[in-house]
Amino acid sequence: MMQFMLLFSRQGKLRLQKWYVPLSDKEKKKITRELVQTVLARKPKMCSFLEWRDLKVVYKRYASLYFCCAVENQDNELITLEIIHRYVELLDKYFGSVCELDIIFNFEKAYFILDEFLLGGEAQETSKKNVLKAIEQADLLQENVDFQTRLFAAPT
């Protein structure tokens, strides 16, 4: 089971954090600081896995963003690496060639997409089509609502 996922920039700025285990804010900050430092210190050709505390950390860099997951010891590293990739694909498809700024300015969307894909630290729906369908439906609901709001708001 995945314990948490962190997205951070090359400068060490945290862009997204998702925790699947209950931890105090203090502990979360400590873990984040420690891992960001560890991962950023690694050289490009090094392997994508490392042992960290009693967990395995799987990370991959996409442009300026690092995606970093901690999974349990018996979990499969390679499939975790592809979980990261699938999430990147989902973001990419949704935002249309995603970049770091998309995630900064639309962090709530990034969370919604992640929740459709992973839940409780496990893959919920691995089909790209199905995940995006769910998100698009939600957006559709949102647009309808906003459209109505606008209609009512228009006269004033």
Added chain:
Amino acid sequence: MPAVSKGDGMRGLAVFISDIRNCKSKEAEIKRINKELANIRSKFKGDKALDGYSKKKYVCKLLFIFLLGHDIDFGHMEAVNLLSSNKYTEKQIGYLFISVLVNSNSDLIRLINNGIKNDLNSRNPTFMNLALHCIANVGSREMAEAFASDIPRILVAGDTMDSVKQSAALCLLRLNRTSPDLVPMGEWTARVVHLLNDQHLGVVTAATSLITTLAQKSPDDFKTSVALSVARLSRIVTSASIDLQDYTYYFVAAPWLSVKLLRLLQCYPPPEDASLRSRLTECLETILNKAQEPPKSKKVQHSNAKNAVLFEAISLIIHHDSEPTLLVRACNQLGQFLQHRETNLRYLALESMCMLASSEFSHEAVKTHMETVINALKTERDVSVRQRAVDLLYAMCDRSNAKQIVAEMLTYLENADYSIREEIVLKVAILAEKYAVDYTWYVDTILNLIRIAGDYVSEEVWYRVIQIVINRDDVQGYAAKTVFEALQAPACHENLVKVGGYILGEFGNLIAGDSRSSPLVQFNLLHSKFHLCSVPTRALLLSAYIKFINLFPEVKITIQDVLRSDSQLRNADVELQQRAVEYLRLSCIASTDILATVLEEMPPFPERESSILAKLKKKKGRGNLPVIDDTRRNVNGNVEHAEKTEAPNQVSTPSFTDLLNLNSAPGPGGNLLVDVFSDNAALSSTDVCEENFSRFVCKNNGVIFENQLLQIGLKSEYRQNLGRMYVFYGNKTSTQFLSFTSSLSVLDSFSPQLNMHVKTVDPVIEGGAQVQQILNMECVSDFTEAPVLKVQFRYGGMLQNLAVKLPVMLNKFFQPTEMTSQDFFQRWKQLGAPEQEVQKIFKAKLPMDTEVTKAKIIGFGVALLDRVDPNPENFVGAGVIHTKSIQVGCLLRLEPNAQAQMYRLTLRTSRESVSRRLCDLLSEQF
């Protein structure tokens, strides 16, 4: 009103984020945030009711601020309002805020739960999913209490939408992990298993995770999942790559689901049903075959997904550990990966191979890759990969390759990363001990460890080498010589000084014959390091010095001068000062006999699990440590033992027990809390401690009993049919023992055979003090039962009772008799009647060592007769047992068989009971 389109939600939020990004300094950012917080607070507090959109926008800003790392202590109420809104977009943000900022404020939890309940009952799949996501994200106990019974119902209901089922399955999984007691099993469990058959692969994917977790906890309830998983897996691995449509990932069919199914199967042993089993084997073979096929895509995603399934399949093969062909195929596949250009694959191959190394079927196959792994250790540029290589070498090590692997690890250690040095040191120490054929190699290896990575050699490691040297007399001389040579180096590590000090203090005499390592040279060498060492090491050296005084009377004056110097006697460190004062005094007032007793060689350490292994387990976590074959248990000791010698405040003037220090853990008889409720506890109810009894058969002095409170040491002497025993009671605590009494139990069966007289002792033993009791005895006739010493005292208000079997045995009343070969065999024949001879054939429990055996036979009390037996390998001895009533002549013969590791012991005496008793006593000693 801002225009809303996909990905462009709230302009106010975007502006705020831009502002933050434009801040040039941390201070500016904090200023901007505080301004925003004040603004939001006033909006929330304002009289004007906020519309949903504004509320959503402000809540989102708060969330953003929180995610930047700042504390947020308001806004929860507004989030709950949003969550209860029936506008999807507001609800979504409300849920997100609650999921990220969980607050266990009970009022709010009730409101949140209320909102969730409404959404779960709404029959609107989108709302239901939001609610389920929130429960899964928060996973708190309150939520488990509220919804644990609803979710299974939603999960198995026939009319539930697929996407809701997926969320419900994982939501239930989360609750089961956080509050398993609140998730009741029930009739839904059987129906959950059948989700493995679901048409929708997304539902199967989510359900498999749930079932795996449940099956780990109660495998019997989910047994039927095995057949269903195998069927599902089989359909996936045999499908054409397009069959599964969107569940095919870079030409690999449903990799996530395959991995999960293989994981689920690892909760169970191999299927018993033959057809199911062969179907599963087929699946695994297919997966292995696919690994050999040319890739369908050059993309790394393709090979990653394919290999993810392959590695999981190998995990299952290792888990089953029953199909030799599959295990060997797996090993060969991993062998190919060892040289792959992808670092990730090399890393994983090393990791998986570690597991294969512990299977008997594949251990040999793994060993064939040793050179590659050693090469990896030398050439890999990534430390985490090298770490895996070290792990694998450790796992594949056995007697056949131990020397090479240990040598390679030592070489690697010289340049190893600091982060893994300690672990390598532990591993080398364990392997060297475990596979030592000759212990000189072991001693060399450990000294090399200290030389190469002294700072990383933990106490456990150097304690261990001392324990082993003390327990094995065949290596003591070599160890003394080697440490002596190692100490010659101008700069040597302090750990070497510790080991050297200890070993020379114990066994320096073994090399003192050589003028190059004469006592004075040894002492000067050690003392030249003294001033560079830390206090604990200096304390150890002082103990070594006093041992030198005993070993080599010729250096006594020199050492006394050193002890007497101001830098010792007036040392600022109280421990050093105390040692100097006490050792100096001891050396001045004690006679050579007393010195020899007090400073006697350390007795062997009790056998225990290696403390180093325990440390490595702790470091790595039990699950991560490959099991290395453990057929041969080694001389094992405990750490506290060595530590104890350095423990302060133990050197009180008659420091008999301290230096002997046979600190073993509290024995079974050392039951400290025996009957704390009753002062009148019947003594006979106390277990009699016999733990150390047999160790005294061939010797007269040592510690017979020890627990956390009390140590009982013995010193005894015998002449003809009379004996005297000095019993030393040492109070190890800092508190007084009160009402101290000790007496001998009088067992009717032996009282006429053995007369004993005990002098009473003082009823108070001060903390840290030691008192002595004298026992006089007279052997009237031959006996079997040993007397039991009963000790009773109060410690901290509690009555302590203990009983110790005293090592008074028949052989103590031996007088050795020298005789010629001719005499011996003449008498041997005279005692040829069947009832006079007792013979035992037994397996050697200890290493067969001629010198040790000789010492033991002499210690047993008989004269060891040289050149009597025509076979020089055999030992013969003769003696007379003296009792008041009769004298019994005894002849013994011990025939070792080194090949079979067996002994044959024959005793001939004029009395059958004597022959039998002596044979029983002596046969336990080898």
